[in-house]
Amino acid sequence: MIVTSQIDELRKHRWADPSLTWGFVPTMGYLHAGHLSLVQLSLVGNDKTAVSIYVNPTQFAPTEDLSSYPRNLAGDLALLEAAGVDLVFTPSDTIMYPPGFQTTVNLSNVTQPLEGRSRPTHFAGVATVVAKLFNIVQPTRAYFGQKDAQQTVVLRQLVRDLNFNVAMIIGPTSREPDSLAMSSRNARLSKADRLAAPILYQALSAAKNAYASGERSGVALRGLMWEMITAVPQAKIDYVSAADPKTLEELEIVEDGVLLSTAVFFGKTRLIDNILIEATENTEEKEGNF
Numbered sequence: 001m002i003v004t005s006q007i008d009e010l011r012k013h014r015w016a017d018p019s020l021t022w023g024f025v026p027t028m029g030y031l032h033a034g035h036l037s038l039v040q041l042s043l044v045g046n047d048k049t050a051v052s053i054y055v056n057p058t059q060f061a062p063t064e065d066l067s068s069y070p071r072n073l074a075g076d077l078a079l080l081e082a083a084g085v086d087l088v089f090t091p092s093d094t095i096m097y098p099p100g101f102q103t104t105v106n107l108s109n110v111t112q113p114l115e116g117r118s119r120p121t122h123f124a125g126v127a128t129v130v131a132k133l134f135n136i137v138q139p140t141r142a143y144f145g146q147k148d149a150q151q152t153v154v155l156r157q158l159v160r161d162l163n164f165n166v167a168m169i170i171g172p173t174s175r176e177p178d179s180l181a182m183s184s185r186n187a188r189l190s191k192a193d194r195l196a197a198p199i200l201y202q203a204l205s206a207a208k209n210a211y212a213s214g215e216r217s218g219v220a221l222r223g224l225m226w227e228m229i230t231a232v233p234q235a236k237i238d239y240v241s242a243a244d245p246k247t248l249e250e251l252e253i254v255e256d257g258v259l260l261s262t263a264v265f266f267g268k269t270r271l272i273d274n275i276l277i278e279a280t281e282n283t284e285e286k287e288g289n290f
């Protein structure tokens with residue numbers, strides 16, 4: 001497995017044989033089974049697989065958890081080597097944002113609601129770094145997790161708008177046995193908060209079941225999730241949402257699919273989760289088999 005922090009070195013390997021397809025899994029490290037499931041999709045779907053490990057400072061607000069974001073490069077590299085990854089890109093801040101750097105990629109509508117409301121600069125940081133990584137790696141396919149539902153909408157839009165020649169593949173959310181969505185941030189939960197955290201998926205599932213039983217009022221679906229989550233004393237809701245899966249606008253009446261999502265604080269740790277229900281002709285949850 002090649003490990004490099006250098007763009008030239010990466011490109012040398014990427015283009016050694018231009019006939020090969022490359023899958024790419026961008027990450028911020030501290031890898032868990034969710035990342036590895038995306039790596040598996042890439043290994044199966046491509047001749048070669050590259051993974052980036054880079055904690056991107058521009059997607060954290062000054063008040064957020066950049067300095068305490070969990071890191072374990074040695075452990076990550078061991079997991080990726082065992083998985084059979086071909087190349088890992090581990091750039092420094094100076095390589096990604098050299099002195100004089102002055103370009104930001106901003107998307108308008110889809111970055112405003114949900115995560116964008118409490119994290120107004122977040123998606124500009126994500127879009128900028130992913131645009132750079134796509135230009136550096138030039139993958140055939142790129143892999144992202146459904147857990148970051150709004151990120152997948154934003155990045156699909158980025159690829160369309162800027163004509164990136166990359167196929168976007170969205171993998172299902174990986175979950176702990178008690179249904180909590182896997183996240184590097186789970187490691188920061190206290191014991192009591194960790195026990196309470198499955199309420200996110202329980203509330204989303206209750207809304208999904210209400211939808212399956214015929215509930216079509218966005219207000220009612222949001223209200224159901226709100227009630228269940230607020231019944232847990234340590235859970236502080238940032239938002240509950242029943243939104244259009246493409247525009248991310250809140251729905252009054254659900255007609256043609258819905259993205260049910262929520263963000264909840266446990267202490268300082270903010271967890272997100274979602275269930276995507278496809279349009280009426282195919283109401284299967286796009287979540288895998290959990």
Ligand code: PAF
Nearest residue numbers: 026027028056126129148
């Ligand atoms: O989802 C993440 O881990 C990050 O937002 C990403 C896509 C690697 C960009 O830094």
